[in-house]
Amino acid sequence: MKIHSTAPAPDARTPGWRDLADVDLLRALVETERRRRRLDAAMRAAVAEAERRGLAEDTGYRDTVELLTDLLRISAPEARRRIDYAAPPARPRSRKRWRVLAAAS
Numbered sequence: 001m002k003i004h005s006t007a008p009a010p011d012a013r014t015p016g017w018r019d020l021a022d023v024d025l026l027r028a029l030v031e032t033e034r035r036r037r038r039l040d041a042a043m044r045a046a047v048a049e050a051e052r053r054g055l056a057e058d059t060g061y062r063d064t065v066e067l068l069t070d071l072l073r074i075s076a077p078e079a080r081r082r083i084d085y086a087a088p089p090a091r092p093r094s095r096k097r098w099r100v101l102a103a104a105s
């Protein structure tokens with residue numbers, strides 16, 4: 001593993017991945033994943049809030065899927081996946097769980 005680095009930190013404008021020292025490539029992997037997670041969390045929060053507000057209907061779209069496909073230029077299945085990921089439907093509680101809780105009382 002190369003320890004010393006002379007290469008600048010890569011970004012979208014820097015195509016020198018092959019020139020990076022191993023330690024710099026490892027750092028780039030970790031930093032890229034950190035940024036990706038932060039952006040993913042921001043997208044989930046924004047989609048959930050748009051869904052909560054009914055923003056699609058307020059802006060003339062049929063639903064949030066249509067809004068996201070038009071606004072973000074993504075497919076309808078991808079828009080649905082993002083909505084489900086951001087604001088999953090409430091799961092019904094199992095009756096068995098309620099029976100256990102009632103028996104414990």
